[in-house]
Amino acid sequence: MEAYLGLHPADLADRLQRLPTAEARAVLGQLPRPLAAGALAELEKEKIVELLQDQSPEQIAELFRELPSEVIADVAGALKPKARLAALNLLPAAQAEAAARLLQYRPDSAGGIMSDRFISLGENQSAEEALQLLRARVEPKTDEISYLYVVDEQRRLTGVVPLRDLVFAKPDRLVKNLMLRRVKSLPAEADQEAIAREFEHYHFLALPVVDAQNRLVGIVKASDAMEIARAEATEDMQLMVGLSGEERALTPWRKSIGKRLPWLYVNLATAFLAAAVVAVFESTIARWTALAIFLPIIAGQGGNAGMQTLTVIIRDMALGELTPGDGRKALLKEAILGLINGLAIGLVVGVIGWLWQGSLALGLVACGAMLLNQVAAALAGVLIPYGLKLARVDPALASSIFVTTVTDVAGFFFFLGLAALAMRWAPV
Amino acid sequence: MEAYLGLHPADLADRLQRLPTAEARAVLGQLPRPLAAGALAELEKEKIVELLQDQSPEQIAELFRELPSEVIADVAGALKPKARLAALNLLPAAQAEAAARLLQYRPDSAGGIMSDRFISLGENQSAEEALQLLRARVEPKTDEISYLYVVDEQRRLTGVVPLRDLVFAKPDRLVKNLMLRRVKSLPAEADQEAIAREFEHYHFLALPVVDAQNRLVGIVKASDAMEIARAEATEDMQLMVGLSGEERALTPWRKSIGKRLPWLYVNLATAFLAAAVVAVFESTIARWTALAIFLPIIAGQGGNAGMQTLTVIIRDMALGELTPGDGRKALLKEAILGLINGLAIGLVVGVIGWLWQGSLALGLVACGAMLLNQVAAALAGVLIPYGLKLARVDPALASSIFVTTVTDVAGFFFFLGLAALAMRWAPV
Numbered sequence: 001m002e003a004y005l006g007l008h009p010a011d012l013a014d015r016l017q018r019l020p021t022a023e024a025r026a027v028l029g030q031l032p033r034p035l036a037a038g039a040l041a042e043l044e045k046e047k048i049v050e051l052l053q054d055q056s057p058e059q060i061a062e063l064f065r066e067l068p069s070e071v072i073a074d075v076a077g078a079l080k081p082k083a084r085l086a087a088l089n090l091l092p093a094a095q096a097e098a099a100a101r102l103l104q105y106r107p108d109s110a111g112g113i114m115s116d117r118f119i120s121l122g123e124n125q126s127a128e129e130a131l132q133l134l135r136a137r138v139e140p141k142t143d144e145i146s147y148l149y150v151v152d153e154q155r156r157l158t159g160v161v162p163l164r165d166l167v168f169a170k171p172d173r174l175v176k177n178l179m180l181r182r183v184k185s186l187p188a189e190a191d192q193e194a195i196a197r198e199f200e201h202y203h204f205l206a207l208p209v210v211d212a213q214n215r216l217v218g219i220v221k222a223s224d225a226m227e228i229a230r231a232e233a234t235e236d237m238q239l240m241v242g243l244s245g246e247e248r249a250l251t252p253w254r255k256s257i258g259k260r261l262p263w264l265y266v267n268l269a270t271a272f273l274a275a276a277v278v279a280v281f282e283s284t285i286a287r288w289t290a291l292a293i294f295l296p297i298i299a300g301q302g303g304n305a306g307m308q309t310l311t312v313i314i315r316d317m318a319l320g321e322l323t324p325g326d327g328r329k330a331l332l333k334e335a336i337l338g339l340i341n342g343l344a345i346g347l348v349v350g351v352i353g354w355l356w357q358g359s360l361a362l363g364l365v366a367c368g369a370m371l372l373n374q375v376a377a378a379l380a381g382v383l384i385p386y387g388l389k390l391a392r393v394d395p396a397l398a399s400s401i402f403v404t405t406v407t408d409v410a411g412f413f414f415f416l417g418l419a420a421l422a423m424r425w426a427p428v
Numbered sequence: 429m430e431a432y433l434g435l436h437p438a439d440l441a442d443r444l445q446r447l448p449t450a451e452a453r454a455v456l457g458q459l460p461r462p463l464a465a466g467a468l469a470e471l472e473k474e475k476i477v478e479l480l481q482d483q484s485p486e487q488i489a490e491l492f493r494e495l496p497s498e499v500i501a502d503v504a505g506a507l508k509p510k511a512r513l514a515a516l517n518l519l520p521a522a523q524a525e526a527a528a529r530l531l532q533y534r535p536d537s538a539g540g541i542m543s544d545r546f547i548s549l550g551e552n553q554s555a556e557e558a559l560q561l562l563r564a565r566v567e568p569k570t571d572e573i574s575y576l577y578v579v580d581e582q583r584r585l586t587g588v589v590p591l592r593d594l595v596f597a598k599p600d601r602l603v604k605n606l607m608l609r610r611v612k613s614l615p616a617e618a619d620q621e622a623i624a625r626e627f628e629h630y631h632f633l634a635l636p637v638v639d640a641q642n643r644l645v646g647i648v649k650a651s652d653a654m655e656i657a658r659a660e661a662t663e664d665m666q667l668m669v670g671l672s673g674e675e676r677a678l679t680p681w682r683k684s685i686g687k688r689l690p691w692l693y694v695n696l697a698t699a700f701l702a703a704a705v706v707a708v709f710e711s712t713i714a715r716w717t718a719l720a721i722f723l724p725i726i727a728g729q730g731g732n733a734g735m736q737t738l739t740v741i742i743r744d745m746a747l748g749e750l751t752p753g754d755g756r757k758a759l760l761k762e763a764i765l766g767l768i769n770g771l772a773i774g775l776v777v778g779v780i781g782w783l784w785q786g787s788l789a790l791g792l793v794a795c796g797a798m799l800l801n802q803v804a805a806a807l808a809g810v811l812i813p814y815g816l817k818l819a820r821v822d823p824a825l826a827s828s829i830f831v832t833t834v835t836d837v838a839g840f841f842f843f844l845g846l847a848a849l850a851m852r853w854a855p856v
Contacts, residue, residue, distance in 0.1 A: 010629050135596045145592060146574050146633070167595050168563045200658060201438050203651035205574070205633060223631035226654045230628060233661035234743050240665075241735040249744040249758040253765050260736050261769055267732045268773055271725040272780070278721045289714040293706045296724060296836060297699040303731075304695040304829065307669040308688050315662050316677040330677040337681050341689055345696055352700070401732065408724060 001030055009038030016043060018250075021050050028063075037066030049078045057083065061090035069095065070115045070218075073102035102218075110195055111188035113228065114209045114218030120151045121175045123158060128171035130161075146205045150179045155215040157208055159183055185210045188217060192228045197320045199225035236318050239396035240310070242267065267401045274299070274408035281416035284423065290357045291419050294349070294366050298415045301345055302373040302407030309334050309381025310403050314396050317385060327386055334378035342374030361422045369415035373407060376414075380406035429458055437466030444471060446678075449478050456491075465494030477506045485511065489518035497523065498543045498646075501530035530646075538623055539616035541656065542637045542646030548579045549603045551586060556599035558589075574633045578607045583643040585636055587611055613638045616645060620656045625748045627653035664746050667824035668738070670695060695829045702727070702836035709844035712851065718785045719847050722777070722794050726843045729773055730801040730835030737762050737809025738831050742824045745813060755814055762806035770802030789850045797843035801835060804842075808834035 004012055004027060012031075016024045016039055028036050028051065040048060040063060052060050052075070060079075064072050064087060072091075076084045076099060088096045098116055105111025119137055121130045130148065148166060150159040159179030169178050185208045186195060198207065199222055209218040234246055242263030247256055278285070278295070285291050313330060316322045322330065350367030354360050380403045385395035432440055432455060440459075444452045444467060456464050456479065468476060468491060480488050480503070488507075492500050492515060500519075504512045504527060516524045526544055533539025547565055549558045558576065576594060578587040587607030597606050613636045614623060626635065627650055637646040662674055670691030675684055706713070706723070713719050741758060744750045750758070778795030782788050808831045813823035 008630065010631075014629075131595065134592070163591060163595075164562070167559065167591075200651075200654055201442075202436065203438075203649075205650070221631075222633070222650045222654070223628075226628055226650070226657065229654065229658060230661070230747070233658070233665075234747075237661075237665050237668075237739050237743055241739050242732060243736050243739060247740050249740055249750055250754060250761070251740075253761045253768075256761070256765055257768060260733070260765070261772060263736075264729060264733060264769055264773055265776075268725070268729060268776065271728045274728070275721045275725050278724065282717050282721065285713070285720045286717040289710050289717075292713045292720045292723070293703045293710065295720065296706065296727060296840070297696070297703050299724060300699045300702070300832070300836065301692060301696060303832075304670060304692060305688070307828065308671050308691075311665050311669050311671060312675050312677050312679075315665055319658070319662075322677055326678060333678070333681045333684070337684055337688070340681075340685060341692055344689055345692055348693075348696065400735065404728065404731075408728065412724070 001027070004031060005035070009035065010042045012039040013042035017047055021053075025051055025055075033066045036063070041067060041071045045074055045078055048075045052079065052083075057086035057090055060087040064088075064091055064099075065095070068115065068117060069098035070102055070113070072099040073112075074107065077103055077107055105188055108192045109188060110186040110190040110192070110209045110220060111217065113192055113195070113224050114188075114220045115224075116218045118149060118208070118216070118219040119145065120149050120155075120216055121161065123150055123152060123174070123176035123179075125175045126171060127166055127169035127173045127175065127178060130166055130175055134166075149183070149208045149216055149219075150175055151216050154213070157183060157185055157210050157214055157216045160208070183208065185214075185216075186220060187212075193232050193318070194320070195220060196225045196229040196232060200229065232318060235394075236314055236396045239394055239398065240314060240400045242398045242401050263398055263401065266398060270401060270405035271408070273405060274412055277409055277412040278416065281412075281420060284416055284420045288362075288419060288423065290359065290362055291416065293357075294353060294362070295412060295415060297349060298366065298369050298373055299408045299411035301349075301370060302377040302411045303404045305338065305341060305374050306377035306381045306403040306407045307400055309337075309378050310385065310399055313382055313385050314399065317389070317395050327382070331379065331382045334382050335375060338375040338378030339371070342371035345374065346370035361426055362419075365415065365418040365422050368418050369411065372414040373411040376410040377403070377407045380410075429455070432459060433463070437463065438470045440467040441470035445475055449481075453479055453483075461494045464491070469495060469499045473502055473506055476503045480507065480511075485514035485518055488515040492516075492519055492527075493523070496543060496545060497526035497530055498541070500527040501540075502535065505531055505535055533616055536620045537616060538614040538618040538620070538637045538648055539645065541620055541623070541652050542616075542648045543652075544646045546577060546636070546644070546647040548577050548583075548644055549589065551578055551580060551602070551604035551607075553603045554599060555594055555597035555601045555603065555606060558594055558603055562594075577611070577636045577644055577647075578603055579644050582641070585611060585613055585638050585642055585644045588636070611636065613642075613644075614648060615640075621660050621746070622748070623648060624653045624657040624660060628657065660746060663822075664742055664824045667822055667826065668742060668828045670826045670829050691826055691829065694826060698829060698833035699836070701833060702840055705837055705840040706844065709840075709848060712844055712848045716790075716847060716851065718787070718790055719844065721785075722781060722790070723840060723843060725777060726794065726797045726801055727836045727839035729777075729798060730805040730839045731832040733766065733769060733802050734805035734809045734831040734835045735828055737765075737806050738813065738827055741810055741813050742827065745817070745823050755810070759807065759810045762810050763803060766803040766806030767799070770799035773802065774798035789854055790847075793843065793846040793850050796846050797839065800842040801839040804838040805831070805835045808838075 016027065076088060088099060102116065119134060146163055148161045148163060149157060150161060152158050159181045160183040161175060161179045165178055188209050188211050204222060206219050206221045208216055209220060211217050231246065238247060243259055245259050247259050346367040349370050350363040353366040354363030384399050384402045388397055388399060389395045444455065504516060516527060530544065547562060574591055576589045576591060577585060578589060580586050587609050588611040589603060589607045593606055616637050616639050632650060634647050634649045636644055637648060639645050659674060666675060671687055673687050675687050774795040777798050778791040781794040782791030812827050812830045816825055816827060817823045
């Protein structure tokens with residue numbers, strides 16, 4: 001137990017994350033409440049829910065009491081409605097209300113990730129009054145305050161004062177004369193992916209969140225935005241290859257199966273599509289078995305090229321760097337690349353095919369099919385994520401499975417089709 | 429031109445990024461110097477170097493004069509040595525020295541990314557003196573100051589004072605009695621990937637950078653860390669599929685070819701490995717052409733499963749969440765998953781093979797090969813990134829190419845090998 005006491009809450013959370021649930025619960029129970037709460041706030045939501053399972057509402061409420069309302073809202077949102085209500089009802093009214101207020105926002109919106117611990121100033125306060133107010137609000141982590149937000153009587157956001165300006169202002173100067181009126185804010189429904197992009201683009205330390213009436217309801221901090229950006233990048237990578245839900249290397253295998261097997265079945269279905277193309281040409285292969293050797297090369301190269309294109313497109317989409325008009329430019333670029341790469345690889349494959357199998361026809365067929373399939377790969381790598389986006393699903397969703405379906409089907413079709421033509425022309 | 433004047437420097441940089449070089453240069457030349465410099469600081473380094481190409485040392489120096497030294501160092505580091513020296517020599521001595529100091533650090537180290545605009549306090553200053561000092565240092569973006577670092581006579585870092593604590597301290601209180609002595613710092617050689625992880629883990633707004641003698645030499649800000657984390661995530665995704673260097677959707681195709689084609693050739697070489705396996709079994713296929721239909725299914729499913737495993741491992745490695753001891757656990761987990769998924773998919777493929785082709789032998793062979801190949805995929809997905817790491821290269825480097833090589837080679841070998849055995853046993 002002693003070993004845990006000197007740890008930073010973030011490190012303690014790491015340790016707890018690795019302990020079996022029962023043990024983690026025992027450790028948490030013995031820690032001083034503020035430290036336990038600090039660590040809980042850093043844990044992954046999934047783990048917290050696991051820790052709270054089978055705990056009585058009293059036990060849950062006891063832990064909640066130490067947590068900031070945005071963490072309570074996060075965790076409560078993941079509990080079963082009955083358990084949530086029971087636990088919230090046991091909290092002090094102010095805390096329960098704060099959590100309930102935050103619970104009304106979608107978890108992946110500005111409202112869902114914001115904190116409600118912010119300090120707002122009135123326009124007609126003097127700099128001195130404002131500083132007094134700040135001084136009185138001693139809260140943990142207040143060293144992170146860099147900006148102070150200014151609201152009018154209706155709590156509508158009207159400006160922002162950097163702490164530094166407030167410090168150096170004449171004591172009787174009014175906040176409204178100090179504040180910057182051009183203040184960037186986030187609507188409470190703003191999507192978290194867009195928020196992460198804003199932070200990265202403009203290097204904000206924090207952004208205020210406002211409701212539909214422009215009333216200040218919370219703040220989002222840069223560290224939250226960084227966490228979101230990280231989670232979104234992981235999600236993109238994993239979704240692409242058919243992995244639903246953020247999986248870690250040490251996620252128990254029982255859980256991993258559910259995230260992976262369904263997509264393997266999707267891949268299987270698409271693989272049979274490609275196999276059907278091969279089946280159509282079975283008699284061609286029967287007469288010219290060397291084709292079977294080159295079949296996977298044509299398809300595999302297409303798959304790799306398609307993944308290259310896809311990865312570039314998905315990432316740019318996620319970073320918000322592709323305007324709608326860019327799609328056409330990207331498609332053109334990829335088509336050119338596909339042609340050039342197709343020619344460059346096709347020639348090599350063609351010459352090898354010719355020399356290895358002693359058949360110029362095979363070389364020509366392989367070269368032609370490679371060229372065509374590289375272009376198909378390029379087009380699929382652009383059109384599939386755009387198509388998914390049009391269908392209003394995540395453009396990364398299993399996109400590598402769809403792209404390789406295209407490159408397999410097209411690769412087999414081009415190669416075996418050209419071979420069948422060649423055989424008609426000059427029987428093997 | 430007017431359209432550019434009202435823009436935030438980050439948005440202006442976005443516009444410039446999209447303009448052809450000559451046009452961007454013209455726009456930059458006409459903008460007020462501070463705005464031009466602000467936008468330059470936000471541009472990608474590659475673009476800046478492009479903009480400065482063929483410019484005279486005088487023109488380069490004129491732009492440099494407006495830039496913070498860390499951006500000068502970044503850009504100058506990417507120029508040819510001769511152009512760099514010529515431009516730096518035209519700068520005011522203090523600025524040239526500051527840039528030269530920063531240039532001694534590797535670009536991907538703490539020293540390479542840090543800013544040298546920080547405010548340090550002496551231990552024996554009073555709170556009032558410290559505030560006066562702060563007030564005198566009016567610099568752009570100083571509203572971002574949240575912590576002040578304290579150094580002794582030898583400029584060694586001894587503590588940190590949150591701005592807020594300084595503001596509310598009694599005026600005659602000494603800094604040494606106000607400061608927190610447990611201050612986290614980064615060695616100047618620290619790797620940027622590790623730095624991004626520290627920021628994310630502990631939610632820092634900024635961290636001080638120290639040299640080997642623990643002297644304060646700069647600070648790294650959260651926004652820099654976020655940019656690094658983003659770039660590293662992009663690099664991981666792109667390296668995995670064989671894309672060297674950060675490529676964007678609208679990177680000109682001439683540049684993209686150099687990033688992609690070499691890896692397509694690597695993939696081609698590995699594809700011939702797999703093709704060689706098929707060639708060994710050519711006579712088997714000649715007698716049993718239905719095998720050619722199932723060949724890509726066995727290999728493709730292995731490739732998909734291998735990519736799932738690989739993606740999880742690469743991402744966890746990048747986020748620093750895999751301790752050396754975790755490798756064995758991850759391997760065991762993946763092996764179990766491979767067995768289960770292999771059985772689940774193998775049975776389906778086996779039954780389909782049996783019913784479709786009316787051959788129980790084909791079904792059994794396909795089922796067995798699928799099972800074995802799923803396990804091979806799982807092992808390759810763990811062992812390849814660990815192997816690359818052992819070889820001291822990025823674990824993501826072209827790893828998907830290597831994994832699919834294993835799943836192709838192993839898949840073909842298992843499937844055709846089992847088929848050959850089955851044919852000996854019960855000739856088709």
